[in-house]
Amino acid sequence: MTTHVLDDTSVLTGRSLRHILRSPDTIITTVVTPVALMLLFVYVLGGAIHTGSSQSYVNYLLPGILLITIASGVAYTAYRLFLDLQGGIFERFASMPIARSSVLWAHVFTSVTANLVSVTVVIGVALIMGFRTGASIAAWLAIAGMLILFTLALTWLAVIAGLSAKTVDGASAFSYPLIFLPFISSAFVPTSSMPGPVAWFAENQPVTSIVNTIRALFAQQAVGSDVWIALAWLVGILVVAYAFAIAIYRRKIR
Amino acid sequence: MSTGPAIRVKGITKSFKDVHVLRGVDFDVETGSIFALLGSNGAGKTTLVKILSTLQKADAGTATVYGVDVATNPGDVRESISLTGQFAAVDDVLTGRENLVLVAKLRHLKNPGTIADNLLARFSLTDAANRRGSTYSGGMRRRLDIAMSLIGNPAIIFLDEPTTGLDPEGRLEVWQTIKQLAGQGTTVLLTTQYLDEAEQLADRIAILHKGTIIQNGTLTELRQLLPATTVEYVEKQPSLEDIFLTLTGDTGDTDDDHADNNLPARKEIR
Numbered sequence: 001m002t003t004h005v006l007d008d009t010s011v012l013t014g015r016s017l018r019h020i021l022r023s024p025d026t027i028i029t030t031v032v033t034p035v036a037l038m039l040l041f042v043y044v045l046g047g048a049i050h051t052g053s054s055q056s057y058v059n060y061l062l063p064g065i066l067l068i069t070i071a072s073g074v075a076y077t078a079y080r081l082f083l084d085l086q087g088g089i090f091e092r093f094a095s096m097p098i099a100r101s102s103v104l105w106a107h108v109f110t111s112v113t114a115n116l117v118s119v120t121v122v123i124g125v126a127l128i129m130g131f132r133t134g135a136s137i138a139a140w141l142a143i144a145g146m147l148i149l150f151t152l153a154l155t156w157l158a159v160i161a162g163l164s165a166k167t168v169d170g171a172s173a174f175s176y177p178l179i180f181l182p183f184i185s186s187a188f189v190p191t192s193s194m195p196g197p198v199a200w201f202a203e204n205q206p207v208t209s210i211v212n213t214i215r216a217l218f219a220q221q222a223v224g225s226d227v228w229i230a231l232a233w234l235v236g237i238l239v240v241a242y243a244f245a246i247a248i249y250r251r252k253i254r
Numbered sequence: 255m256s257t258g259p260a261i262r263v264k265g266i267t268k269s270f271k272d273v274h275v276l277r278g279v280d281f282d283v284e285t286g287s288i289f290a291l292l293g294s295n296g297a298g299k300t301t302l303v304k305i306l307s308t309l310q311k312a313d314a315g316t317a318t319v320y321g322v323d324v325a326t327n328p329g330d331v332r333e334s335i336s337l338t339g340q341f342a343a344v345d346d347v348l349t350g351r352e353n354l355v356l357v358a359k360l361r362h363l364k365n366p367g368t369i370a371d372n373l374l375a376r377f378s379l380t381d382a383a384n385r386r387g388s389t390y391s392g393g394m395r396r397r398l399d400i401a402m403s404l405i406g407n408p409a410i411i412f413l414d415e416p417t418t419g420l421d422p423e424g425r426l427e428v429w430q431t432i433k434q435l436a437g438q439g440t441t442v443l444l445t446t447q448y449l450d451e452a453e454q455l456a457d458r459i460a461i462l463h464k465g466t467i468i469q470n471g472t473l474t475e476l477r478q479l480l481p482a483t484t485v486e487y488v489e490k491q492p493s494l495e496d497i498f499l500t501l502t503g504d505t506g507d508t509d510d511d512h513a514d515n516n517l518p519a520r521k522e523i524r
């Protein structure tokens with residue numbers, strides 16, 4: 001049975017990717033909010049924001065916008081998982097001789113794929129708005145790696161929400177705080193402009209180190225210690241969320 | 255495999271917090287027979303089916319499928335069973351054909367496309383093969399659902415209230431399907447709250463009431479529990495179902511030829 005893990009996961013991933021292909025609105029609704037925020041901050045508020053760097057504000061802003069894109073995108077994983085549980089198809093899978101973990105991994109891989117598409121769309125819009133980078137291929141790969149790790153960590157949180165939600169709204173509500181976290185970070189304005197306690201929170205929450213790392217990679221600057229703090233946060237969240245999600249899943253399907 | 259019952263249930267109990275849903279259930283199901291668990295809502299039918307189909311664990315007692323314990327060897331049990339749950343487990347976004355191909359692939363079968371096409375033809379769904387599950391009528395969904403359960407020819411099929419929520423035509427279609435299955439040697443355990451359904455289909459009927467089996471026998475045996483029949487003259491009124499099915503003619507979205515000419519006589523339940 002365990003020999004089929006890869007087969008089963010790829011068949012089930014194909015299924016949920018087809019869900020996304022058939023309702024591309026999930027990609028559109030994922031990117032609308034981040035793009036609107038980007039337009040608002042670059043063309044309305046940006047002129048009054050002093051980032052203390054010489055680069056354009058869209059360059060400064062993009063890393064945070066990408067994180068907001070992913071934070072809103074993972075809500076669909078919780079939503080789709082919840083619908084599978086409600087509809088009985090989850091029970092069908094559970095009563096079949098298929099690898100136990102495939103059902104969850106399929107949703108997780110689908111989330112990574114869908115979020116990469118959304119992120120690509122947002123970067124495309126940013127390029128039209130004047131975003132420029134001289135980042136090398138290696139730097140781009142590092143950025144992609146950070147974003148994929150961020151997606152994995154948040155998706156496993158979404159799996160917890162999807163498995164334990166009682167209503168459709170509850171399944172996606174968990175993502176709202178995640179979408180707001182970048183606002184209290186270095187994503188929009190430098191943390192040094194914030195009052196003491198807020199600045200302390202902003203500097204010590206995961207988004208700031210992730211944003212700073214991606215920003216440095218785009219600007220071809222040294223990432224410093226931020227990259228290690230970012231990786232520690234992401235791996236930590238990923239491991240804890242994964243462990244909780246699997247524990248809840250085991251209890252659901254015995 | 256040939257000796258012993260297909261399913262053996264012994265002393266199964268299950269409680270959710272302080273609600274005792276099953277209080278010691280025992281029964282055997284013979285290979286190739288249709289066994290009906292008859293009970294009203296809340297009698298514990300679904301819980302029992304979930305335990306047998308490895309979705310839930312019993313608190314006490316044992317259940318075996320071909321001698322394999324469902325609690326200790328769920329993986330092996332899943333190889334020989336198929337579940338059609340209370341709510342049609344159809345993927346609404348996928349087409350009917352894609353739903354069947356999905357299950358065939360998950361059962362690691364060769365030629366999933368051919369398997370899907372054969373089942374579509376057998377269940378009169380070929381015309382709707384490329385329509386999404388969400389566009390199917392209740393009867394079509396249930397047929398697709400049962401078709402999905404047949405992939406890989408499982409030896410035992412669990413059907414949890416297969417006709418609840420269906421119109422009379424859909425019910426007849428599902429009944430025909432179940433009879434065909436048993437004709438091919440598949441063991442069927444179905445739950446129902448409809449007396450006529452158990453009467454029409456089942457080789458053996460067990461009445462599940464308040465968490466225990468209070469009677470278990472063939473229809474003839476169960477009839478003998480009551481005093482001998484007395485002959486009375488009662489004006490035979492056609493039931494509304496007889497009238498409905500006569501007026502609407504054929505069976506709507508299928509061209510099954512067997513559905514409307516052998517209308518089962520309806521029992522009046524008082």
